Amino acid sequence: MSTTKDRLIVCAATLFAERGCKAITMDDIASSAGMSKRTIYENFADKGELLEACLHYFFEYHELDIRKILQSSDNIISAIFKMLENTSKFFFQLRFNFLNEVQKYYPEIYGNTVKVYRQQYLDNTEKLLQKGKQEEIIEDFINPKIMSVLINEVSNLVLQKNIFADYGIDKKTAMDACMGCITRGMFTAKGRQILDKHLDDFRRT
Numbered sequence: 001m002s003t004t005k006d007r008l009i010v011c012a013a014t015l016f017a018e019r020g021c022k023a024i025t026m027d028d029i030a031s032s033a034g035m036s037k038r039t040i041y042e043n044f045a046d047k048g049e050l051l052e053a054c055l056h057y058f059f060e061y062h063e064l065d066i067r068k069i070l071q072s073s074d075n076i077i078s079a080i081f082k083m084l085e086n087t088s089k090f091f092f093q094l095r096f097n098f099l100n101e102v103q104k105y106y107p108e109i110y111g112n113t114v115k116v117y118r119q120q121y122l123d124n125t126e127k128l129l130q131k132g133k134q135e136e137i138i139e140d141f142i143n144p145k146i147m148s149v150l151i152n153e154v155s156n157l158v159l160q161k162n163i164f165a166d167y168g169i170d171k172k173t174a175m176d177a178c179m180g181c182i183t184r185g186m187f188t189a190k191g192r193q194i195l196d197k198h199l200d201d202f203r204r205t
Contacts, residue, residue, distance in 0.1 A: 139187070139188055
């Protein structure tokens, strides 16, 4: 059975995801959870501590999904696309500028949580790319660290900043085009065959 603290985290996480961290007050959380503010403060010193717990809640579930993907995927291309799809769903659940608000108004918390989990994602991607080189799916000249950063930053541009919205291009279409473009050049002929199949499957979903 979940504890009062767990229920508060789930409730607050939902509100933060929907409306951002700046607009939500402790009164809002208490009302939504059906608890008193006193109960909240018995479990969390302030809004910042509760927000940090919510961020860990978000990212730990996301990291668990990533680990399952890495364990179950047949090849690194399948794993990369599943990771991108998972990340897309994760960010679609969050208010558009939620993480930007955390960075602006709670920089220390941002550094302790978002940056840490983002580095974990980069490390996972780098390991996948290194494995792809061993499987002769990725060209030998590719630098896994550089490519992992590029893939992550392009994903952020499409999913968080949504730079294509002003041009009437939806996120799914933009992600398809960007990922196909930046990844194709790093694959061997064997890798491109697998990539084309996954791109076709991705476009049909």
